[in-house]
Amino acid sequence: MLLALIQRLFALISLALLAAGGYLAWSWWRLHEILQPLPGERLDAQDWRLWTGGALIAWSLLGRLPMALLLGRRGDDQARFEHEAGVSVETADGAVLHLEADGPQDAPVLVFVHGWAMESGTWWEARRALAKRFQVVVYDLAGLGKSTQPRDGHYSLDRFADHLLTVVNRAGRRRVILVGHSIGGMTVLTFCRRYPEMLGQQVAGIVLENTTSVDPARTTILGEALHAMEPVLKPLMRLDIWLQPLVWAMNWQSYLSGATHLGMRIGGFGTRPTKAQLNQVALDATRNSPAVQAKGNLAMMAWGVADDLPAMRVPALVFIGGRDLVTVPSAGEVIAWKLPQARPHPVQDAGHMGPMELAEEYNTAIAAFADEVFSQGARSADAVQGAGAAAAASSDADAVRPRSEPRPFA
Structure with a gap:
């Protein structure tokens, strides 16, 4: 329950960062392509929008790699958490x-x-x-x-x-x-x-x-x-x-x-x-x-x-x-x-x-x-078993016998 709520909260934060990155990149493009600068006017001061927006977008798509390094430690390289052969x-x-x-x-x-x-x-x-x-x-x-x-x-x-x-x-x-x-x-x-x-x-x-x-x-x-x-x-x-x-x-x-x-x-x-x-x-x-x-x-x-x-x-x-x-x-x-x-x-x-x-x-x-x-x-x-007598083989014993023979699970 709590983990689901935490997941949703961080998903919304992640989505907000992606949206912010997209907005900054779009605003940089708008300044350069739609609002043409006047002769002699420089827009280099607005390049931070492109770099910041690009960084946020990149983090939104690739951030799990550095996050795993920061949050996790090295462990068993042989760990296998995926499924193996089984039965249905x-x-x-x-x-x-x-x-x-x-x-x-x-x-x-x-x-x-x-x-x-x-x-x-x-x-x-x-x-x-x-x-x-x-x-x-x-x-x-x-x-x-x-x-x-x-x-x-x-x-x-x-x-x-x-x-x-x-x-x-x-x-x-x-x-x-x-x-x-x-x-x-x-x-x-x-x-x-x-x-x-x-x-x-x-x-x-x-x-x-x-x-x-x-x-x-x-x-x-x-x-x-x-x-x-x-x-x-x-x-x-x-x-x-x-x-x-x-x-x-x-x-x-x-x-x-x-x-x-x-x-x-x-x-x-x-x-x-x-x-x-x-x-x-x-x-x-x-x-x-x-x-x-x-x-x-x-x-x-x-x-x-x-x-x-x-x-x-x-x-x-x-x-x-x-x-x-x-x-x-x-x-x-x-x-x-x-x-x-x-x-x-x-x-x-x-x-x-x-x-x-x-x-x-x-x-x-x-x-x-x-x-x-x-x-x-x-x-x-x-x-x-040691205390049993002939009744151990009777129908009374059958009444407590497990329902089925062992079957392999997989």
Whole structure:
């Protein structure tokens, strides 16, 4: 939510700079070509219009290159945030999800759900760090990346939770930990509310990264002030849907100028990101449909699960970014306090994109949490098996048997 507003603000600033550059260049041309100078009159003093206008136009088209150098640091040259080969999974509402998987097909499963306006490529570091021990599954949320919109174009967190269920069902007998960042965490919490019978069973645990349990406008750095502006923000977001081609063009111009990079650096990161990380976040926010982003933002405004948290009885790891402006630390603290089996994991220097900028700390904690949760599940299964008798093979056992055999994710 806040990142979308920051992106729009900087896009307008970028457009204003382009317009100013165009005006200055035009005014210089007008002086020299339309208003012919008198004999002996010199107009050299007005050449600043040409140079300044040209510089502003050049910055508006090429500014992302110097901005990336100024705002980002050198990082892993092998970083690959783009899509890889995957499979297409159709949901009940007609959305086709692009899904990718790494790691052993017989290993416990970690399903990652990315943040809004982003794509599954943001999990590149997690895939590299965790796929040796777990099967890491990532997918694009409906309408983002390579995934398509629902058939009717309607968006809600309930639908995102149903899409997540479609992905989880592909794990068959294997136990799963759900990992969600930002709206991904909101999706995981909605899943827990809608499918409580799966908690502690097939869903062995959940990981919530820099997320909230209420309308995210209320848990930004602007807090209730932004929430109070929703009667104005909602019509503006609907305008994004109706004027998508114009908004998309404005977003691309902002990306080229580097204004989007500046906005994402301020709003998204708590530390200095790598150039590749910063560019990927800016690129995802630019190339994904403004109409889809607006629909998702409207859906988030109508969402909340705070009252349902005490009933979600599942082991939970809650990451709290100390420098997060989009979901302030208190948002995660409330979740960790209300979930019965939650443990908070503060990350002091993390901004909203903490899972990307401080990936090593996040992924190390996820691995330790997964080892603990999956090992507890294995011990429980062994205890049940050891105590079983003939009834273990009866229809009663069939009643709790998973619905399907394992199927490869990709």
